[in-house]
Amino acid sequence: MTSEPAQHPFLKMANVNVALGDRNVLHDINLTIQTGEHVAILGANGCGKSTLIRTMTCELYPAIPGLDQPRPEVSLFGHSRWDLTELRKHFGVVSDSHPGLYSTSRAPDTAGSSTGRTTGLNAVIAGFFSASTLWPNLIVTDEMRQRATEALERIHASHLINHLVGEMSAGEKRRILIARALAHRPQQLLLDEPSNALDLAAQRDLRESLRGLIADGVGLILVTHHLNDIPPEIERVILMQKGRIVADGPREQLLTAPVLSDLLGTEVRIGEQDGWLHSW
Known part of the structure; x- marks a missing residue:
């Protein structure tokens, strides 16, 4: 690679549709995440989060568009093609x-x-x-x-x-x-459902570690359906539903009971303690 990754956005997706078999799983994804940015991606099981991750990590690729459809774009640190060994030096995935x-x-x-x-x-x-x-x-x-x-x-x-x-x-x-x-x-770290299978003490330790990484300047993308996974330092939230990005904005606007109740199709109540949110 001839240019420094930090000079470019970590991720840029435009006009991205992803199919698994004969079924479209991601629909018209348009997303930019800056290098070093801290973002949480939320949605219910089956909303397309895992497919989005697999597209970010170059495991899946956009569907070929029709003649009258715009050309899709997926780039990481300004490049659409990567040697995966080289990519791991800049982008860590857990x-x-x-x-x-x-x-x-x-x-x-x-x-x-x-x-x-x-x-x-x-x-x-x-x-x-x-x-x-x-x-x-x-x-x-x-x-x-x-x-x-x-x-x-x-x-x-x-x-x-x-x-x-x-x-x-x-x-x-x-x-x-x-x-x-x-x-x-790496400059950017992605964690997929990091607290799964962890007891309460391990969850607490993990979350404090994530806060430390953010303080050290590591860009963090947190993919979860657990509200209490999200460190207070994460200010941008992306909501997914049925394979689409349905909202992208500040946490104070999107991590609310009415918004999450609509997203998840069930009543959600939210509490807060020391900047951490929890739901029931």
Whole structure:
């Protein structure tokens, strides 16, 4: 790449429709996210969030338009084509649906498996190779070890350096996934449903870590259907429904009971404590 990614918006989508099989899943998506911007994307299950993520990460591509339709555009940091190894240096993704590129293997984390015998530090280092563990043929540099250690420190997970992944809790494994993404020192980080399967203590720890990343200047895209996942520092909210972006604006305008009740098709009540919102 000849130009610095920070000189361009992180993401630009225009006239994007995405089909899975014979069914359109995303409809007329027009979206720009600046590099370093903090954004939350909300919607009910099945609204198209996962398909939007897969389009952002170059796993899916826009449908070919008809002759009378505008040409779609998807660009990341100003480029429509990326070598995925190069992209990982600028854009980190933490998503259970993308194990091959951006997260650890979904193989069982038993003590007898290769993943289960991997320490936290080695699991993060393996992320440089998009691998689940450090296989013997991989050449690890001192810089990789340093970056992996720094990434674990950054999310207050240094205590996991020598712990086995197979013995970690769900919350600890989620921290390892985030550290794998951060080891490349990306400018933008995407987290997909980050609090899933976490208990209340792990959720609290994770959310405080996210606030720390925002304070450090990492751009954060948070995809969720849980209102209490959203740090107070996130000021822009995008709402999705039936494969479309139905609202895009300030949190104080969109994270309200009437708006979310309409979006989710059920009565939503909202409370607030120390800047965090919660719903029931």
